[in-house]
Every structure is written in C-alpha cells, then in structure tokens.
Amino acid sequence: MWSEVKHMLSRTLSSLSFQTWIEGTTATVEDDKVIVHCTNPLQKNWLKALYASYIEQAVEKVCGKRMIIQFEAPHELxxxxxxxxxxxxxxxxxxxxxxxxxxxxxxxxxxxxxxxxxxxxxxxxxxxxxxxxxxxxxxxxxxx
Structure with missing residues (x-):
C-alpha cells in the first residue's frame, strides 16, 4: 500500500521534494491509521508541516477511505x-x-x-x- 502511495506522491511532488522527504520513508497500517516511519525528526516535522495533506489525499485514493496519518521518528527535536x-x-x-x-x-x-x-x-x-x-x-x- 505504501509503495502505491509513494508512487502517487512521486507524480504529484517535484522530484527533488519527493527524493528528499518521501522516498526514504516506510509505513505500517493499524486499523484506520497509517504510521509513516521517518528516518529522523527533521523529516517527521517537515512531512507533518508541508506534506501531510498530500499524504492524506494519496492514502485516501489508494485505500478508498480517509485514514489517520501519524508520523514517527527515532528521536525528537x-x-x-x-x-x-x-x-x-x-x-x-x-x-x-x-x-x-x-x-x-x-x-x-x-x-x-x-x-x-x-x-x-x-x-x-x-x-x-x-x-x-x-x-x-x-x-x-x-x-x-
């Protein structure tokens, strides 16, 4: 599922933005929640601030329903x-x-x-x- 979301985002975002912020992420699904696993706190905060709406839309298109998007990173800033x-x-x-x-x-x-x-x-x-x-x-x- 996440690979489909990432593919959709790669067509929506600039290649530089996609490669910098989205490409290295992974995700897991728990019930109605998608947990995006970021490599670092900066990526997590950047995704939440700038790309959360894009991710929400892509997840909804791929899954056919709205889901809660949660971001996680190993350390916090x-x-x-x-x-x-x-x-x-x-x-x-x-x-x-x-x-x-x-x-x-x-x-x-x-x-x-x-x-x-x-x-x-x-x-x-x-x-x-x-x-x-x-x-x-x-x-x-x-x-x-």
Missing part, C-alpha cells in the same frame, strides 16, 4: 531546534527555486542562441555558394 532547521530549510528551498528559475532562463537563452547559430550557418552556406558561383571562369564569346 525541541521546538527551538526545529524552528532553526525549518528556517534554514526554507532558505535553501528559496535558493533552489531561484537557481531553477535561473537555469530555465539560461536554457531558453541557449535555445535562442542555437537558432541564431543555425541561421548564421545557413547564411554562410548560401554566401559560400554564391562566391563559388562567382569564381567560375567566365567564357567570353566574341561576335565576328
């Missing part, structure tokens, strides 16, 4: 530790989004440059053909 890490992760996430936007912009510009280069090649080939035609020996015809 204090609220202060969590907030420090949370703020750091938000900053990293923003940097990632900015980098992705910049990469997309560079990719678009590279496509434009490739088109311009192709046009220049076509013009160069055309001009080379014209020059080759001009270099043909001219035969003179004399009228007597």
């Amino acid at each position: 204090s609220d202060e530790q969590f907030m420090l890490i949370w703020n750091y992760m938000i900053a990293l996430e923003k940097q990632t989004w900015n980098l992705e936007a910049r990469v997309t912009k560079v990719e678009r510009r590279m496509e434009e440059i490739e088109k311009e280069v192709a046009q220049l090649r076509e013009r160069t080939e055309f001009l080379e053909r014209l020059l080759a035609a001009d270099e043909q020996p001219i035969t003179k015809t004399y009228i007597h």
Whole structure:
C-alpha cells in the first residue's frame, strides 16, 4: 500500500521534494491509521508541516477511505531546534527555486542562441555558394 502511495506522491511532488522527504520513508497500517516511519525528526516535522495533506489525499485514493496519518521518528527535536532547521530549510528551498528559475532562463537563452547559430550557418552556406558561383571562369564569346 505504501509503495502505491509513494508512487502517487512521486507524480504529484517535484522530484527533488519527493527524493528528499518521501522516498526514504516506510509505513505500517493499524486499523484506520497509517504510521509513516521517518528516518529522523527533521523529516517527521517537515512531512507533518508541508506534506501531510498530500499524504492524506494519496492514502485516501489508494485505500478508498480517509485514514489517520501519524508520523514517527527515532528521536525528537525541541521546538527551538526545529524552528532553526525549518528556517534554514526554507532558505535553501528559496535558493533552489531561484537557481531553477535561473537555469530555465539560461536554457531558453541557449535555445535562442542555437537558432541564431543555425541561421548564421545557413547564411554562410548560401554566401559560400554564391562566391563559388562567382569564381567560375567566365567564357567570353566574341561576335565576328
């Protein structure tokens, strides 16, 4: 069941988010409760804060009913530790989004440059053909 939920989440979330937060999890089912086993407290808190609704929806689609989602991790973080890490992760996430936007912009510009280069090649080939035609020996015809 959990592998189906994870597959559904992999299609919903960005690949980076899925790989970072969901892929390494396991889960068990007890009655109407799904217990998501996280590898660490940060992952647990992050999943609860950002991805719980996605997980709930995916579990409901796979199981055909709403279930209680519970997250467990081997050790707990204090609220202060969590907030420090949370703020750091938000900053990293923003940097990632900015980098992705910049990469997309560079990719678009590279496509434009490739088109311009192709046009220049076509013009160069055309001009080379014209020059080759001009270099043909001219035969003179004399009228007597």
